Amino acid sequence: MWKLILNTMDNIGLFYGSDTGVTDDITKDLVALWEHDNLEVMEIGDATKEDLSKYNKLILGLSTWYDGDLQSAWEAFFDEFKTIDFTGKTVAIYGLGDQIGYAEYFVDGIGILAKEIISNGGKMIGCWPTEGYRFTDSVALVPNNEDLFYGLAIDHDNESQLTDSRLTKWLHQVAQEFI
Numbered sequence: 478m479w480k481l482i483l484n485t486m487d488n489i490g491l492f493y494g495s496d497t498g499v500t501d502d503i504t505k506d507l508v509a510l511w512e513h514d515n516l517e518v519m520e521i522g523d524a525t526k527e528d529l530s531k532y533n534k535l536i537l538g539l540s541t542w543y544d545g546d547l548q549s550a551w552e553a554f555f556d557e558f559k560t561i562d563f564t565g566k567t568v569a570i571y572g573l574g575d576q577i578g579y580a581e582y583f584v585d586g587i588g589i590l591a592k593e594i595i596s597n598g599g600k601m602i603g604c605w606p607t608e609g610y611r612f613t614d615s616v617a618l619v620p621n622n623e624d625l626f627y628g629l630a631i632d633h634d635n636e637s638q639l640t641d642s643r644l645t646k647w648l649h650q651v652a653q654e655f656i
């Protein structure tokens with residue numbers, strides 16, 4: 478049923494960045510799990526503002542580094558990212574992090590991007606429950622609803638056994654929310 482629905486979807490731009498290859502691997506898994514051929518994938522390190530601006534539907538992937546910083550390619554792109562007009566755009570984010578080693582900054586990168594998207598007119602989808610994670614703080618928490626992250630939190634360092642099921646469930650959610 479959901480395949481039929483997806484046939485009506487526009488192309489989706491997926492932009493991601495990875496420092497040690499984890500987000501890279503997860504992105505390959507994500508593409509394999511996405512049961513459609515409307516994903517166009519690019520590393521953020523190779524992308525321009527114009528590349529992102531082409532899409533009304535976006536999926537963004539990143540990890541968080543150095544106590545709540547963006548992954549390095551996202552960090553380098555961030556000044557340009559802040560100038561994108563997200564009006565009419567719908568965005569889903571998946572973020573890699575380590576809830577044990579960096580409990581106070583868990584997946585902060587999701588929140589850093591989400592806040593810019595919202596303040597520049599965009600709509601976030603793919604919010605994900607915080608239930609079951611063990612962290613102390615995160616910029617990715619939705620204000621006024623701290624039971625939700627702004628996107629999918631993946632802790633492949635400590636909970637790799639949950640990554641596939643989290644990704645699969647989230648992709649079904651995102652596919653429905655993109656409609």
Ligand SMILES: Cc1cc2nc3c(=O)[nH]c(=O)nc-3n(C[C@H](O)[C@H](O)[C@H](O)COP(=O)(O)O)c2cc1C
Nearest residue numbers: 495496497498499500540543544545574575579584
């Ligand atoms: C030095 C260092 C700093 C990190 N800082 C954070 C952090 O602030 N918040 C977080 O959630 N994860 C943090 N992590 C965990 C990474 O986000 C995680 O290992 C991720 O899977 C790396 O993905 P990548 O290889 O795609 O960059 C850090 C890891 C290292 C090694």
